[in-house]
Every structure is written in C-alpha cells, then in structure tokens.
Amino acid sequence: MLSVRNLKYDVVDEDQGEVGIIHDISMEVPDGQFVVITGPNGGGKSSLAKCIAGVYQPTGGQILFEDQDITSMSITDRAKLGISFAFQQPVRFKGIEVFDLLKLASGDKQLSVGSACQYLSEVGLCAKDYINREVDASLSGGELKRIEIASVLARKSRLSIFDEPEAGIDLWSFSNLIKAFEKIKRETNGSIVIISHQERILEIADTIIVIEKGRVKASGSREEILPGLLGTESAYPSCRQGSQNEDESDCLPDNAGGMADFLKGGLE
Ligand SMILES: Nc1ncnc2c1ncn2[C@@H]1O[C@H](COP(=O)(O)OP(=O)(O)OP(=O)(O)O)[C@@H](O)[C@H]1O
Ligand SMILES: [Mg+2]
Numbered sequence: 001m002l003s004v005r006n007l008k009y010d011v012v013d014e015d016q017g018e019v020g021i022i023h024d025i026s027m028e029v030p031d032g033q034f035v036v037i038t039g040p041n042g043g044g045k046s047s048l049a050k051c052i053a054g055v056y057q058p059t060g061g062q063i064l065f066e067d068q069d070i071t072s073m074s075i076t077d078r079a080k081l082g083i084s085f086a087f088q089q090p091v092r093f094k095g096i097e098v099f100d101l102l103k104l105a106s107g108d109k110q111l112s113v114g115s116a117c118q119y120l121s122e123v124g125l126c127a128k129d130y131i132n133r134e135v136d137a138s139l140s141g142g143e144l145k146r147i148e149i150a151s152v153l154a155r156k157s158r159l160s161i162f163d164e165p166e167a168g169i170d171l172w173s174f175s176n177l178i179k180a181f182e183k184i185k186r187e188t189n190g191s192i193v194i195i196s197h198q199e200r201i202l203e204i205a206d207t208i209i210v211i212e213k214g215r216v217k218a219s220g221s222r223e224e225i226l227p228g229l230l231g232t233e234s235a236y237p238s239c240r241q242g243s244q245n246e247d248e249s250d251c252l253p254d255n256a257g258g259m260a261d262f263l264k265g266g267l268e
Helices: 045-053 075-081 098-106 113-122 141-155 171-187 222-229 235-240 259-263
Strands: 002-013 017-029 034-038 060-065 083-086 093-097 159-163 191-195 207-212 215-221
Touching (some): 002 045, 017 045, 017 207, 045 083, 045 159, 075 083, 113 141, 215 222
Parallel strands (some): 034 191, 034 207, 083 159, 159 191
Antiparallel strands (some): 002 060, 207 215
C-alpha cells in the first residue's frame, strides 16, 4: 500500500545551516497491516509521518501510495486518496464544534448524532458532554487528542497514521483506545501506522520499525523486534538528555541490554 524509498528530509537552521533530520529511510506498509514505528525521542518519527502525510515536503527520495507517486502531492490530495494523519500535538479549530469535525471527517454531512457519539465513546469520551463543544482552547490536551483520534476513526481511510496516540491520555481511556485499534485491525482492510513508545501498542503490531537518528535501526515482525526492545526503556532517554556527544550510545551503561543493544548496533 505504502512504499517509502530512500527518504531524506533536511531543514535549514539559522545557526547550523542545513540540518539532516531524515537521512535515508526506506520502509513498506503492506495492505491491511498494523505497523508500529518506535525509537528514541528526536529520532525523526514525527518528521517521517509528516512527510508521508504531506505536512513536510521531503528533500529527497520517493513516497508511493498504491503505486502512485505522491512525493510532491498536497496534504489535501493525499487525504482524498485515502491517507489520514493524527498529529502528536493536535491542532485546535476555533468556531468548529466536535459534531461538525466528525461530519467533516466522515465525509457524511448527514452523520447522525448516534454515529458521532459512537466514535467518541470508542475513545472513551462521554459523547453528550462533548458533541457540541468547540474544538478550541477550552479542551484539555487529552480531550483534544481523543477527539482528533475519533475524527481519524470516522474517516475510515485506506491508510491511517497516528502520532503517539497515547500522549496525554489517561490509563482508563488508553484501554479503550487499544480496543479501538484492535477493532479497526479486525474490521477494516486498511493499514494503520502508529508511532508509539507504549508496550501495549507494540504488542498488537504486525511489524515494528525502530527509527533512530533519522535512519531505520531495525525492522521486522513483532516477534523478531519486540523482545529486544522490552525491559530497558528507561536506559536510553535519561542518558541522552543533555548529552553533547556525537555518538550518544557511548554513554549507555554496559549492561543496559535490550534497547541499548539496538542503539549500540547489537541487532544490525
Ligand atoms: N523544523 C525543524 N527545525 C529544526 N529541527 C527540527 C525541525 N523539525 C524537527 N527537528 C529536529 O529533528 C529531530 C527529529 O524530530 P521529530 O519530531 O521527528 O522526532 P521524534 O522521533 O518524533 O521524537 P519524539 O519521540 O520526541 O516525538 C529532532 O531533533 C528535532 O528537534
Ligand atoms: Mg514525535
């Protein structure tokens, strides 16, 4: 369904000049697959998702969606083809009510209140409290995040991309969210890409891709990749924080194992 080939994304920084964010990423999302992208903070996951959704224009490489080259296509045209994207930090829409947003997302101007409420309850929101709320600054971060996820669910796109859907979501709603993802996996033949650090989301992946420093560090089935990731999630981020080293993996403890092995190239 989706094929990313040798993707590059550079930005021009006032002080540093051209900075490479994504160096050379190739990946495939087959039809009907549930792909989870994970890896350390700042590795380039959100930038990759934004290149796929059309928010960022890549500086090199190619993106094919159902065999069509979409590399230079606008966000709107990609959305029309069937790609939807839920941001890590969702956008607020002053003046638009939650019900309007769900109607827009579903493409059904006649969407019933009942169907809209169904989408909201799937992300753990009590529909009657939210359906007529404005999608503005009065919503909390977690509420806004869940409403955005509900709108992507309503779209039923061929390819849905969620950037850290768990961010800011409480434990109770998180369980609902996992159920919603499992339901989409069972009931649609579309593909889902989720960027996540959460074990429970990694556990329902068909394929896991680890992105680090703008490259694919590891990629394979859940059975191949997950065991190497578990148990050490705290080792890397705390070490990386504030590090000035070019090769930050030097600061990993010798016995970190798991995620640390990825970072030291142990699984290459
Ligand atoms: N417009 C930009 N200008 C400068 N640097 C940028 C820009 N966009 C992203 N970056 C940098 O690129 C790197 C990758 O960012 P990105 O948001 O893609 O990471 P991520 O893997 O999603 O991280 P996280 O897990 O924290 O969400 C980071 O170091 C970030 O600071
Ligand atoms: Mg991110």
